[in-house]
Amino acid sequence: MMCYLIQSFVSFSFPFFIFFLCVNNLSVFCTYLGFYISGFTTDVIELKYLFISQSYPIHPNFVRMAGTRFIQWLNLLVFALVMLKTEGVDVGITFVQDAVAKGAVCLDGSPPAYHWDKGFGAGINNWLVHIEGGGWCNNVTTCRSRTKTRLGSSKLMDKEIAFSGILSRFQKFNPDFYNWNRIKVRYCDGSSFTGDVAAVNPANNLHFRGARVWRAVIEDLLSKGMKDAKNAILSGCSAGGLTSILHCDNFRSLVPVGAKVKCLADAGYFINANDVSGAQHIQEFYSQVVATHGSAKNLPSSCTSKIRPGLCFFPQNMAQQIQTPIFFVNAAYDSWQIKNILAPGVADPHGTWHGCKLNVKKCSPNQIKTMQDFRLQFLSALGKAGTSSSKGLFIDSCYAHCQTEMQETWLRDDSPVLGKTTISKAVGDWYYDRSPFQKIDCPYPCNPTCHNRIFDPQEHPEL
16 A cells, blocks of 8 residues: 555656756756656656565565655655746846947946846736846956956856746736736946946956946847837846936836836935944945946936035935836845945944844844934935825835845735735836825834845855
């Protein structure tokens, strides 16, 4: 009987397990999956049953081992099904090769790139252009370092990436935008697409051409159908979220006049605040970014005509002038800003904030108080963007950064909510004018639906 159960279970679960391996890019198993689906199962079945044939007596230890294996297979099967249910679909890369002739290139001179999952059905003329995040480089040294990564060279970018959250093609997980043309623009210039220095120093061969890359990518998308857009959104996460703020009105000017255009900034509202030592670390850093990349001429003139260009990299100094409707999704305790603006390593030489920055539950009462003060500064800076009804706000009290790209925070049964509303529903209702949404959460730790990030220090280096 036990042997029969094992045979039945393996026969049932084997294709699911192989499929799990296949979708996780273990291509050696895809052939077996193909054979299985095609009906060529004879050899596979013989292999499955070779060691559990009833022709041989079964030792009691084998029965115990089989029971253990049964549970392991069951766990793997459940995990595989969960992964298949929630993981995004891989989307291939497109290189904008003709951009090179225009000087619109990554830091290392390689062509810009994006991933495009084409729209279908009623969404065929709708476009969501989402900008990748990844910080900035503020001098030759840090920019050269980026050329050795995907953030400075398209040669090092993954040829396929998974689309999930706001980029998902499944109606259940992205009900308002699932059938749109969904594009993720890769980030490889280090300036939130604002730089433009014509000369290239042969000593370092760095190309500061972010603004040209922006224009080249949008022009390429227009030539591939966005010129007929009925609806369009410019969105982005982190440095990409800042891009969507800085380029919002420009995006509107490039898309057809009759299209409905709005912008969405996820974790892109970086504020000008002193660090825990009292220094203006982020202000100096942004000024260096703008100077290194020659960004001043590509920042809003309504801002640069009044204050130093480096200060116009902060949304609080220019967002009020944005004419296009825009939605801000941000954590009031944005984990990147806590780690790099409030308590950067240079302001914390003894590592007092180290554990707190990795896991908010490890923060001391004094550190929590400092973070509460930072929240108030953030809300004050956010207020400078204006209170127009065309603006949307989803400001939760989570320790998080970028919540629209991940399925778990965009739309899932346990996603963060404000007023019983998920980020996905809030953005969708706002975009389609079903209802406005401007909500700010109560202070940490009041929201039990938060997905507070816990960081690996090796994977998340600071400025």
